[in-house]
Amino acid sequence: MIISLLNGDMKISNPATSLLIILPLLTLVIFLVTITLSMAIVLGQEEQNWLTYNSSEFGYSIQYPSDWDDYGGEGIYENTSTLLFGFPEKDGNIGLYLEPVEKYLDTDTLTLKTKTLHNYTIERIAWINSQPDLEFVKNISTTIGQNHYPASQIHYWRNLKEEYNIDTLIVNDRYSYFFNFDTHPLNVPELSPTIEKVLASFNITR
Numbered sequence: 001m002i003i004s005l006l007n008g009d010m011k012i013s014n015p016a017t018s019l020l021i022i023l024p025l026l027t028l029v030i031f032l033v034t035i036t037l038s039m040a041i042v043l044g045q046e047e048q049n050w051l052t053y054n055s056s057e058f059g060y061s062i063q064y065p066s067d068w069d070d071y072g073g074e075g076i077y078e079n080t081s082t083l084l085f086g087f088p089e090k091d092g093n094i095g096l097y098l099e100p101v102e103k104y105l106d107t108d109t110l111t112l113k114t115k116t117l118h119n120y121t122i123e124r125i126a127w128i129n130s131q132p133d134l135e136f137v138k139n140i141s142t143t144i145g146q147n148h149y150p151a152s153q154i155h156y157w158r159n160l161k162e163e164y165n166i167d168t169l170i171v172n173d174r175y176s177y178f179f180n181f182d183t184h185p186l187n188v189p190e191l192s193p194t195i196e197k198v199l200a201s202f203n204i205t206r
Helices: 015-048 117-130 185-201
Strands: 003-006 009-012 050-055 060-065 075-077 080-086 092-100 103-106 111-114 134-144 149-158 163-171 175-183
Touching: 050 080, 060 185, 092 185, 117 134, 117 149, 117 163, 163 185, 175 185
Parallel strands: none
Antiparallel strands: 003 009, 050 060, 075 080, 080 092, 092 175, 103 111, 134 149, 149 163, 163 175
């Protein structure tokens, strides 16, 4: 092997030595490209296996896995909406329940006011605590959806801890949006990432 210095740079004139340096680098590059392409294909397949539900009646959209059962789509009664999905081969479901925002009498000002997310959250927690088969766990303030809507996520047990529930509440000036996710406790770690993705896709379109 002959090593020479030319303009301050070290040159390796032995071809065999050069190959020993270059081949591992090429192998690494090929490996990284293969991994990147594989991940892109998997992500693309996942996106293709999701559907979008658009409610023209109430102005919202939400995405969900194509193998979920939507029980015939949105059920509409007067000014309320129910959209329920069942999980394949898993106990439990997630439902979206939508209704016009309620008003209440402010006894200090004797005026009607619209209920806020805070009002709905307090009422829901109070209801959970009043039920003998439910056990409140925690309440988390967060944001949900494509536009990061302020939300409350209320966690609680049902039926002597045989079922775990997460209620997600969103309220705007027109509607209250109530998501209820319930399943067996052992299913929660597996289903949670998908539920989070569903909630992240929620969008109020009008």
